[in-house]
Amino acid sequence: MSYFIVLLFLLPLLLVVRKKAIVSFLLLSTVLLGCTDQPLDLPTEQTETKEEVYEPNEEVVEPEEAPASEETSPAPVITGEAIIHFIDVGQGDATLLQGPDFTILIDAGRHDREDVVPYLRSVGVETIDLLVGTHPHADHIGQMDKVINAFPVKEVWMSGDSHTTQTFERVLNAIIEHEVDYYEPRAGERFDIGSLQITVVNPVNLTGDFHEGSISLVSRYGEVSLLFTGDAEKQTEEAMLSRKEPIQAQIFQLGHHGSSTSNIKRFLEAVAPEVAIYSAGLDNSYGHPHREVIDRLNTMNIPVYGTIQNGTIIITTDGKTYEINANMKTKQEEKQPEKVETSPPPTAAPSGTCIDINTASLEQLEQITHIGPERAQQLVQLRPFKSVDELTKINGIGAGRLRDIKAEGLACVN
CATH class of the missing domain: 3.60.15.10 (Ribonuclease Z/Hydroxyacylglutathione hydrolase-like)
Known part of the structure; x- marks a missing residue:
């Protein structure tokens, strides 16, 4: 009592x-x-990749x-x-x-x-x-x-x-x-x-x-x-x-x-x-x-x-x-900013339906899903690749993105 x-x-x-x-x-x-x-915060911390696995909360206590x-x-x-x-x-x-x-x-x-x-x-x-x-x-x-x-x-x-x-x-x-x-x-x-x-x-x-x-x-x-x-x-x-x-x-x-x-x-x-x-x-x-x-x-x-x-x-x-x-980030001032456009690469992809990741140019590599300018540079530095599966060596390319790349069918090794 x-x-x-x-x-x-x-x-x-x-x-x-x-x-x-x-x-x-x-x-x-x-x-x-x-x-x-204790993990450390580093400049390369990637927020898009989910590194932790959590169990769903059993109960949510609502603030009063x-x-x-x-x-x-x-x-x-x-x-x-x-x-x-x-x-x-x-x-x-x-x-x-x-x-x-x-x-x-x-x-x-x-x-x-x-x-x-x-x-x-x-x-x-x-x-x-x-x-x-x-x-x-x-x-x-x-x-x-x-x-x-x-x-x-x-x-x-x-x-x-x-x-x-x-x-x-x-x-x-x-x-x-x-x-x-x-x-x-x-x-x-x-x-x-x-x-x-x-x-x-x-x-x-x-x-x-x-x-x-x-x-x-x-x-x-x-x-x-x-x-x-x-x-x-x-x-x-x-x-x-x-x-x-x-x-x-x-x-x-x-x-x-x-x-x-x-x-x-x-x-x-x-x-x-x-x-x-x-x-x-x-x-x-x-x-x-x-x-x-x-x-x-x-x-x-x-x-x-x-x-x-x-x-x-x-x-x-x-x-x-x-x-x-919204001014442009250049010295030349523009009165009306334009919409962001996605212009085609200046050079065509290699012949056929795939892009050989061991020989393609930077512009060609950027046609592959999840491959932007920075990743294209990393890819070139890591050449040669024995297979497309080795693209996981590139920072930010994990199993999920590799599946997307392979499903797209553009990347190949000839």
Whole structure:
């Protein structure tokens, strides 16, 4: 009987410290999981390859309190312009939403760069109302700890998936040290942050797959909406469609840096964007954005802008219309950026129906699926190959991509 009396006495105290306890529990779990073999964050960390295998969570505990005020009627009054910055952070993601009464950062760039905080300071950021880490990969939460250390951050959203990297630990430590409110949003929740309305469309629960758990949300300023899906891939896009999530938006930041593992046709048709934007690094080893996705968007007559060609892309809106400022990354200024086109290689493939990976030119090699400029260079350096199966020697070509290459039937060894 005395045991239950003590529990009743401690229960109110436990509820008070609930938010911090969640973060502390995540940090403790991370340390325990990684204490014997702590992985290091290296510049070559590949976020597209799924290195860990997790068992699905048996139970999802939903937070009892929403951190931001839930969406109510009438809609927020629009009193000025909002500016959305798709920040050029190389092969990573960081998007800043600034309005007359809100400052929100979705993802915070790569762990091996230091460009997010300087950019935020250059555009006058003083405090951050909401900092979102869509999922724990280091090209999305890489500089979250630096952001928390540099600015007063009122609230952090993360998916709830736990990682064992030092990057992830640093983020949790920063949240705890600065006593930042922490929350794990779920599909179906709606919030007003100032005059910006946010609708969460993913995840419903966690499976242990970081991409499936990516926080995805629609932000709406007046009549202008934007969709962010982090690294959500095909199966997650299909799940959002089956749940009939409200994903329609005029502006869509392409999933997974423009990868063909995301951005399926049915999803794009449901979003029905007027503009698509991707964030990726020049000559990245993944070949982002993938040619298949760009071709699909061009066929659908959807203009595409990307940080590779345009650097930081800025959209200004008054809540009714929007204007895109996306200069080309060259000395020659262009008034109107062109759509990303996929021009044919300057030289034809070898005779027949296959490309001999031991003799083909760089341009010819780039016709093979998953072979971009960087991988073509690696391929040439690794020659000769005894068979197509040896393409797994190339950084970023695993069993899955090898299957795609062989199924395509272009690559061969004569």
